[in-house]
């Protein structure tokens with residue numbers, strides 16, 4: 771479902787962040803991306819949702835090469851991807867409800883469908899009662915749960931998360947993992963870059979390790995493999 775074929779990324783300053791990556795991720799997989807700081811994990815994640823374009827290579831999402839897409843076709847493919855960031859990136863002046871509804875309003879979904887869908891995903895992350903709050907009235911863990919609700923409101927095929935637990939204490943981090951696992955069990959693919967050794971070692975999912983912009987390990991039911 772997601773395929774990278776001989777993907778390279780050089781930033782304008784000459785840094786080679788990704789050096790010839792070939793990977794294939796199937797529908798429904800849960801994949802951790804691990805590796806030392808500066809290894810290229812975030813670049814890998816950004817390539818996957820076309821925040822950056824590769825210098826060379828193909829990136830296929832359901833057979834569509836996202837590196838070759840015309841700009842006007844990008845939103846259609848992006849809708850297949852939910853993205854979660856370490857720092858949540860909620861819109862501060864919009865309520866929780868409005869943050870989550872935004873993606874559906876942009877594509878002009880029916881207002882009745884929007885109301886139901888937004889309340890359903892808020893229910894999934896157990897924050898229905900916070901619908902009218904502003905993001906800064908919530909704890910970090912709650913904000914991240916809202917950003918996950920926002921990422922899945924469009925029913926994406928894959929949720930791509932860059933260090934989603936990086937700003938959270940262990941209890942909140944595990945709360946996020948429970949939600950991601952539930953989303954994965956309903957068939958959504960999850961790709962998550964992380965430095966969290968405990969989570970990777972406990973969950974026993976596929977682990978892809980990146981070092982120096984290359985895949986150095988790819989194991990089913992893998993371990994974190996580095997010191998925390």
Ligand SMILES: Nc1ncnc2c1ncn2[C@@H]1O[C@H](COP(=O)(O)OP(=O)(O)OP(=O)(O)O)[C@@H](O)[C@H]1O
Nearest residue numbers: 781783785786787806807808809810811812813814
């Ligand atoms: N916008 C950019 N311009 C130039 N170089 C960059 C840019 N973003 C990242 N890099 C460089 O590319 C390399 C890979 O960075 P990347 O952020 O992908 O690593 P990472 O594995 O996610 O690191 P961390 O675990 O610290 O977040 C690093 O050498 C970094 O300094």
